[in-house]
């Protein structure tokens with residue numbers, strides 16, 4: 001671990017009322033002293049005129065934290081400056097002159113992790129909380145920061161350790177009828193573990209959807225009114241609308257917040273066979289999106305044939321009859337008019353119900369990123385192999401269980417850290 005002392009602007013760049021520069025590392029106390037902000041009691045803010053090379057830089061509010069009682073676990077200081085570009089520039093230059101270096105993205109949190117202040121799921125939660133734009137994203141990230149995900153994986157690992165202990169006991173102290181004993185004692189514990197892993201994977205989508213967005217796609221015949229409805233729902237003129245069938249080609253995404261959840265709404269090409277290569281590619285993309293979305297809105301105008309979209313519609317999807325101003329719906333479903341706005345609020349409410357039903361839950365989700373899901377899948381497949389080998393090859397079963405344990409431990413960063421660190425901290429912002 002490096003002994004560099006790092007600094008970064010913790011507040012957004014640009015002009016602001018106050019700008020905070022954060023410092024972390026062994027040189028913090030000396031640096032404060034050198035800038036004229038020495039002698040501060042830990043965790044007690046003081047106002048100091050910062051100066052360097054004979055020039056006053058700012059009248060700042062300064063805070064200092066002493067290792068290990070800080071965010072990073074190292075000596076930390078915060079310089080709360082007047083938020084002008086020149087002030088921040090001058091103080092940054094003085095810090096570099098004093099021997100500090102600018103922090104890499106995520107480096108403060110990386111140090112917090114490496115100093116045992118938090119596990120990897122909590123470090124991820126810090127990034128998620130900063131990126132949160134909806135209340136559900138923020139709530140989930142805060143739960144994760146407070147250890148909800150770490151607890152889930154600790155419980156799974158405890159189960160696994162119990163199963164492994166039984167398997168190893170049988171290997172170390174074999175009776176005359178080893179296979180039967182094993183199947184009797186370790187089998188049920190292992191079955192429970194597999195069940196817990198299956199349950200976690202069965203509920204894996206929810207947390208990822210809260211974080212990344214619930215994906216809703218508009219599908220239907222050409223000219224059904226998908227793009228008009230898309231524009232009406234996102235309340236801006238995002239998609240091209242014309243009376244010409246086959247107007248939309250690319251998939252167009254826009255974000256909405258419904259019931260506090262992030263929703264990604266996609267407009268797509270009307271589904272029809274076409275000799276035009278561009279349109280055919282658009283239709284291929286529309287179908288692919290229809291397959292992978294969490295919810296499909298089948299957009300239909302009165303008089304539309306019902307052939308092309310029907311194969312993609314699943315139970316729970318919504319049928320939306322458009323152009324209500326022109327004629328009555330020909331079947332079951334909601335009825336809207338993009339032209340008059342009729343029915344849009346009811347559609348919005350129906351969508352909100354679907355999203356809320358799909359994403360809300362009383363338990364904290366067992367997965368909030370693909371990284372967690374992949375490790376859970378690896379743990380499940382290793383645990384299943386262990387189960388199959390339990391009777392005839394207990395040593396191999398033990399090995400598979402250790403593999404499963406490593407997969408779970410990688411989620412919190414208890415093992416296999418080096419290869420994961422880059423992935424976890426790659427998307428952090430500077431100053432965190």
Ligand SMILES: Nc1nc2c(c(=O)[nH]1)N(C=O)[C@@H](CNc1ccc(C(=O)N[C@@H](CCC(=O)O)C(=O)O)cc1)CN2
Pocket residue numbers: 065068069070071078
């Ligand atoms: N000004 C400021 N606000 C901030 C942060 C910060 O670094 N600076 N944070 C940064 O993300 C978050 C708060 N997180 C923090 C977590 C732990 C400690 C800390 O000093 N922990 C010590 C003391 C605990 C205590 O006072 O009880 C410790 O755990 O030993 C500081 C901030 C959000 N707000």
Ligand SMILES: Nc1nc2c(ncn2[C@@H]2O[C@H](COP(=O)(O)OP(=O)(O)OP(=O)(O)O)[C@@H](O)[C@H]2O)c(=O)[nH]1
Pocket residue numbers: 220221222223224225226227228229240241242243244245246247248249268269270271322323324325326336337338339340
């Ligand atoms: N009267 C009326 N016309 C509508 C309504 N919605 C769409 N239209 C018209 O129907 C035509 C097709 O609308 P679009 O929204 O482009 O239809 P689309 O489903 O996106 O069509 P493609 O992109 O070709 O698949 C346009 O002329 C729209 O103005 C509506 O609610 N009422």
Ligand SMILES: [Mg+2]
Pocket residue numbers: 226227228239240247248267268269270
């Ligand atoms: Mg369109």
